[in-house]
Every structure is written in C-alpha cells, then in structure tokens.
Amino acid sequence: MTSKEIFVGADVGSSRTKVAVLDAGKNLLGYAVKKSGTDFAATANECLAISLKMAKSEPIDIANAIATGYGRKNVEFATDTKTEIGCHASGCYLYFPKAITIIDIGGQDNKIIKLDERGRRTSFKMNRKCAAGTGAFLEEMSARLDIPLEEMDGLAAKSENMVKLGSFCTVFSATEVLENIRHGKKIEDIVKGVFFSVTRRVMEMDSMTENVVMTGGVVAHNPFMVKMTEEMIGRKILVPEHPQLTGAIGAALYAINAGQ
Amino acid sequence: MTEEKKVVRKKINAAADVGKFMQDYYLELDEASRKGKPKIAWCTSVGPAEILRAMDFLVYFPETHSAMLGATKMATDLIPEANALGYSPDICSYLTADIGAFLKGITPLKKAFNIQSIPKPDVLVFNTNQCRDVQDWFAWYGEKFDAPVIGVNTYRGVGEVTEKHIGSIARQMEALIEPLEKVSGQKFELDKLKKAVKLSRDCSDIWKKILDTAAARPSPITFFDGTTLMGPAVVGRGTQKALDVFQILLAELEERIANGEGALEDEKYRIYWDGMPVWGRLSAHSKLFSALNANVLASTYCNSWIFSALDPDDPFNSMARAYTELFIVRSDEAKEKYIKDMLNFFNVDGVIYHDAKTCPNNSNCRYGMPQRLEKETGIPSLTINGDLNDLRLLSDEQTKTNVEAFVEQLEESR
Numbered sequence: 001m002t003s004k005e006i007f008v009g010a011d012v013g014s015s016r017t018k019v020a021v022l023d024a025g026k027n028l029l030g031y032a033v034k035k036s037g038t039d040f041a042a043t044a045n046e047c048l049a050i051s052l053k054m055a056k057s058e059p060i061d062i063a064n065a066i067a068t069g070y071g072r073k074n075v076e077f078a079t080d081t082k083t084e085i086g087c088h089a090s091g092c093y094l095y096f097p098k099a100i101t102i103i104d105i106g107g108q109d110n111k112i113i114k115l116d117e118r119g120r121r122t123s124f125k126m127n128r129k130c131a132a133g134t135g136a137f138l139e140e141m142s143a144r145l146d147i148p149l150e151e152m153d154g155l156a157a158k159s160e161n162m163v164k165l166g167s168f169c170t171v172f173s174a175t176e177v178l179e180n181i182r183h184g185k186k187i188e189d190i191v192k193g194v195f196f197s198v199t200r201r202v203m204e205m206d207s208m209t210e211n212v213v214m215t216g217g218v219v220a221h222n223p224f225m226v227k228m229t230e231e232m233i234g235r236k237i238l239v240p241e242h243p244q245l246t247g248a249i250g251a252a253l254y255a256i257n258a259g260q
Numbered sequence: 261m262t263e264e265k266k267v268v269r270k271k272i273n274a275a276a277d278v279g280k281f282m283q284d285y286y287l288e289l290d291e292a293s294r295k296g297k298p299k300i301a302w303c304t305s306v307g308p309a310e311i312l313r314a315m316d317f318l319v320y321f322p323e324t325h326s327a328m329l330g331a332t333k334m335a336t337d338l339i340p341e342a343n344a345l346g347y348s349p350d351i352c353s354y355l356t357a358d359i360g361a362f363l364k365g366i367t368p369l370k371k372a373f374n375i376q377s378i379p380k381p382d383v384l385v386f387n388t389n390q391c392r393d394v395q396d397w398f399a400w401y402g403e404k405f406d407a408p409v410i411g412v413n414t415y416r417g418v419g420e421v422t423e424k425h426i427g428s429i430a431r432q433m434e435a436l437i438e439p440l441e442k443v444s445g446q447k448f449e450l451d452k453l454k455k456a457v458k459l460s461r462d463c464s465d466i467w468k469k470i471l472d473t474a475a476a477r478p479s480p481i482t483f484f485d486g487t488t489l490m491g492p493a494v495v496g497r498g499t500q501k502a503l504d505v506f507q508i509l510l511a512e513l514e515e516r517i518a519n520g521e522g523a524l525e526d527e528k529y530r531i532y533w534d535g536m537p538v539w540g541r542l543s544a545h546s547k548l549f550s551a552l553n554a555n556v557l558a559s560t561y562c563n564s565w566i567f568s569a570l571d572p573d574d575p576f577n578s579m580a581r582a583y584t585e586l587f588i589v590r591s592d593e594a595k596e597k598y599i600k601d602m603l604n605f606f607n608v609d610g611v612i613y614h615d616a617k618t619c620p621n622n623s624n625c626r627y628g629m630p631q632r633l634e635k636e637t638g639i640p641s642l643t644i645n646g647d648l649n650d651l652r653l654l655s656d657e658q659t660k661t662n663v664e665a666f667v668e669q670l671e672e673s674r
Contacts, residue, residue: 070657083664084661125643126661
C-alpha cells in the first residue's frame with residue numbers, strides 16, 4: 001500500500017449522490033454531493049471527479065471503491081456494493097464508537113439502525129412504503145407552500161405556535177396544509193408542523209437507546225429537525241461533522257476493510 | 261459497474277409430476293363442471309375436505325386458484341373490479357382478485373390447462389379457521405351460482421385446544437352432513453369418511469416428511485419450492501393420487517440429502533419465513549435470497565397443511581382437533597411456541613416476517629411477536645411489507661435493500 005492510496009465510497013441516493021474519499025488512516029480527504037438526477041452513473045462519476053480534485057488525488061490512486069444507496073448497482077468505478085444500512089452504520093460508528101441508535105432521514109426512506117458497543121448491527125428498520133417522514137415529504141410540502149426547500153429550516157425555527165398535522169399520508173397532509181393556509185395560520189407555524197410530522201413518523205419506527213445519532217441530507221440541511229428531536233427524546237443528539245456523507249464514508253470504510 | 265450475481269438454484273424433477281397432478285385435478289373438475297356430474301363442492305383450503313370426499317364430491321379450492329392469479333401476476337389488475345363492488349382494497353386480496361377474475365371472465369387455468377372457467381359449485385363449504393373473509397368470498401359465489409353456502413365457524417386465539425373446542429367444532433361438522441346429503445343425493449357413510457380421513461392423514465404425514473427434509477444441512481428444498489409443490493397437500497388430501505406424487509417428491513429429496521446436495525449451491529444462512537408468500541414475487545424473492553447464499557428453507561405457511569391429529573377411528577373429533585390446532589387459529593403464546601420449535605428444529609439463523617397488508621390473520625408481526633421471539637431466542641428477524649396478491653402494496657427496492665442488509669447483519673454477527 002502506498003501513501004497515496006485512497007478509498008472511495010459512493011452513496012447514490014434517490015435524491016442526492018454523495019462520494020467520499022478516505023485515506024488508509026480513515027481520514028476524509030475529499031467529498032462531493034450532487035443531485036442524483038436520472039443518470040446515476042454519470043452523477044457518480046462527476047462526484048468522484050470533484051472529490052478526487054479536493055483530495056488532490058488521481059483515479060489511479062484509488063485502491064478500492066464501494067457503492068451503496070438506491071443506485072448502488074450503477075456506479076461504474078465500484079468493485080462491490082453494500083447496503084446503505086450497513087454503510088450508515090459503519091460511517092456513524094467511525095465518529096461515535098459506542099452503542100448507538102442511528103436515525104437516518106433520507107430523500108426517499110428513513111432508517112433506524114441499532115449498533116452494539118462493538119459496532120455490530122443488532123437491528124434495523126426502514127420506513128414502510130409511503131413517503132411520510134422522509135425528505136420527499138418535505139419537498140412536497142415546500143412545493144405546496146411555495147417556499148424554497150432551503151428556507152424551511154429558518155421558518156420552522158421562528159415558529160412560536162406550531163400547527164399539528166394529523167395525517168400519516170403525504171397527500172392528506174398537503175390537504176391539511178392548504179386548509180390551514182385557508183384558515184390564516186402563519187406559514188412558519190405550518191412549516192414547524194411539517195417538521196414535527198417528519199420527526200414524529202421517524203420516532204414511531206422504533207425505540208431509542210441512550211446514544212442517538214442523526215444523519216442524512218434532511219438533517220444536514222435542517223438543523224432544527226435535530227433540535228426538535230432532542231426536545232422529543234429529552235437528551236442531546238449526536239450529529240457527525242458531515243451528516244449527509246455518513247453513507248458514503250461508511251462505503252469507503254468497507255473499501256478499506258475489504259483489502260485487509 | 262458491479263454485476264448481479266448469477267444464481268444457481270437446483271431444479272426439483274418431481275415438480276413435473278406435481279404439475280401433472282395439478283393438471284389432472286383441474287381437468288377432472290372441468291369435465292365434471294361441464295357434465296354436471298360428479299357434484300362439485302367448493303372448500304376453503306383448511307376446510308373439512310374429508311367429509312366432502314367421503315360423499316363423492318369433487319373438491320375445488322378457490323384459494324389455490326387465487327394463488328395462481330397471484331403467481332401469474334394477473335391479480336393486481338383484477339382486484340379493482342371487486343373493489344368497485346364494495347369489497348375494500350384492505351380486505352383479503354385472494355378474495356378480491358378471485359371475484360375480479362370471475363367478473364372479467366378470465367382465469368389462469370386457461371393458459372395453464374386450456375380450461376375456460378372455474379368449476380361451477382353445487383355447494384360451498386367454508387371453515388372460518390383461517391379468517392372471516394372466506395365466508396364472505398363463498399357467500400358472493402353462492403349467490404352467483406344459486407348454490408347453498410354452509411360451514412364451520414371456528415374459535416379464534418385458541419391457547420390450549422380443549423374438549424369444549426373440539427366438541428363444538430365436531431358438532432358443526434356433523435351438522436354439515438344433512439345439507440350435503442341433500443345436494444349430493446346420497447347417504448353419508450361413516451366408513452367412507454374414515455377412509456378419507458386415513459388418506460388425508462397419510463398425505464399430511466408425507467407432506468410433513470417432505471418439509472422436514474429442510475432440517476438437513478444443506479437443505480434440499482427451499483420455501484419457494486414448497487409453495488409451488490404443496491398443491492397436492494391442499495387440493496389432493498384425502499386421495500391416493502396425492503400420496504403417490506408426494507412419494508416421488510420425497511424420494512428425490514431424500515436422495516439429495518444422501519448425496520449432500522442442497523437446493524442452493526452454497527447455503528450459508530438458513531432462514532425461516534413467517535406469513536404468506538408474495539405470490540407475484542416468488543421467483544424474484546427466490547433469486548434475491550439465493551444470490552446472498554441464504555436459503556429460506558422452512559415456513560409457517562407450508563406447514564399449515566400438516567394435520568397430525570387426524571385419526572380415522574375418531575373422524576369428526578379428530579378433524580375438529582386438526583383444524584383447530586392449526587397455527588392460524590391459535591393464541592400468540594401458542595404461535596410463539598410453535599415458531600420457536602420450528603427455529604430449533606430447522607437450525608435457523610434468521611426469520612423473515614411478511615406483513616401482508618390484506619391478510620392480518622396471517623401477518624404475525626403486528627403485536628410485538630418478532631421482538632419477543634428475538635429476545636427469547638437471540639435469532640434476529642426482519643419484517644418486510646408486502647402482500648400475497650396485490651403488488652401495488654410492495655416496494656421491490658425496499659424489500660431488496662432490507663433483505664440484503666439483513667444478510668449483511670447475519671454475516672457480521674458470525
């Protein structure tokens with residue numbers, strides 16, 4: 001193994017593609033996040049190019065690459081695949097090496113993964129078929145409210161009087177949102193209700209252990225979601241430095257371990 | 261780009277014999293339906309078929325037909341036909357698919373055996389031991405065909421099966437005789453019932469032996485094989501023909517065991533399946549698991565046609581016991597003991613629970629059972645969401661990711 005050797009993890013999610021480049025010492029050298037779009041292979045390649053540039057590396061330096069996520073089979077430069085459940089687990093354990101419950105809120109699905117103190121998965125759950133509690137729900141609501149997605153977090157944080165949404169279903173929730181607009185409710189209160197709905201759906205999936213870690217794109221872009229969850233469980237939540245990258249980092253860790 | 265692993269699953273030669281058995285079974289029913297004799301009784305899959313055999317009815321099981329609708333992927337488009345009549349999309353998709361097919365005048369029997377339609381019933385006999393939906397299902401057809409609908413109403417959530425349960429169910433079964441005599445035009449003969457019960461018990465015993473071969477390591481059979489080979493246990497119990505075809509199947513599986521030959525090329529993980537199969541995904545699921553070297557080798561479902569209590573010397577009471585002792589009729593405590601015994605017997609590494617949206621009675625993961633069993637046995641489990649027939653209720657990608665992650669978890673725990 002030369003000192004230049006790098007290990008790549010590519011996490012092709014339904015919404016965003018993430019690539020992480022690690023050295024053999026598990027240090028993050030480069031990364032990229034882009035909209036997955038419709039050509040997963042091309043997006044993964046673009047992310048790789050950006051990540052390599054950031055890492056000051058060349059494709060020839062890649063010792064191994066593993067792909068994960070919804071489009072994991074479409075990554076041309078990967079030698080193998082792992083599920084996003086395994087990769088999020090591995091990525092989180094790198095930052096928090098103890099028994100943890102991981103809440104990952106992605107674009108299309110949510111996961112709750114439990115690890116023991118040695119980092120072994122003891123159980124995991126994914127959301128059921130519907131979009132309630134996922135990033136897709138937030139995207140739908142931002143469209144309904146005609147608010148850019150990136151402004152949702154700031155609005156939710158401003159709310160002093162949350163509007164609770166009662167429905168499980170994204171479509172029914174959208175109807176509820178419209179009804180609340182019609183009744184003159186403040187937009188920030190509705191947005192906070194939307195956030196609460198996501199948090200609630202996720203918390204219903206499984207019980208939490210002592211140490212809770214939150215990851216995923218929704219968490220990366222909406223820190224208020226973490227605050228809300230902390231209030232709900234009554235304790236501090238651990239968030240890795242790059243919450244959107246944990247899947248890609250986990251895949252890169254698998255790439256490192258594959259050679260050992 | 262990573263390539264999908266080529267899957268090697270070994271073909272069971274006796275499947276052709278089972279296929280021939282099923283063909284003969286449906287052709288015989290079709291001929292009777294067209295000629296008007298012998299009389300045809302419809303029966304629920306764990307209904308009192310032995311009584312019907314003893315009275316010389318040919319017996320048709322609509323659930324098997326509906327499973328064919330599922331396996332041929334016809335069901336999903338047919339379900340809305342029944343929904344439009346007021347049968348909710350949330351109720352049994354066997355019922356809705358089957359009624360939908362009838363309304364549209366189509367059947368998978370046409371492509372499989374060149375049979376134009378399902379056989380016309382002279383009487384419909386249900387047992388609600390599996391669910392109430394079968395009664396509603398038969399009531400609809402009873403009205404369509406102007407045929408009597410009779411049956412047995414079971415107990416639910418039975419812990420220990422007591423003499424009280426047996427007495428009540430046996431009396432209900434005896435009460436079927438008079439209306440059946442009227443339809444058949446012949447007198448009931450106890451000796452004929454004893455003979456049918458004996459054949460049924462023999463069929464049950466050999467089916468059990470077939471399923472028990474999966475205890476071998478590697479297992480010569482998969483759950484997915486079982487679901488396509490179980491036809492004779494369902495539609496043929498009480499007949500000699502079913503016994504004959506199962507003898508062929510058993511011999512092949514025993515030979516595999518003797519040769520150390522497994523159903524999968526490399527069986528690394530042994531999985532138990534609880535709940536209904538996803539009929540429209542049998543092949544996909546079989547490939548998914550085998551590609552991960554995981555053999556789903558035993559199930560509650562296939563074992564539901566084992567009736568070890570049947571006793572020809574005491575036909576009514578033993579039928580009552582056999583059809584009440586069934587897993588689906590029992591309390592959670594009894595079900596948990598059953599599954600625990602199965603996990604031990606088959607040396608299982610993990611359990612899959614199928615939460616079938618339209619089949620609450622056979623989705624055993626909704627009241628904390630997986631968590632309780634996992635705690636007690638230490639064997640991890642995974643719940644997948646889906647349905648027996650309605651393919652709109654499942655996400656293939658989610659199932660795939662869940663199963664792959666589950667097998668990764670099993671691998672990491674070794």
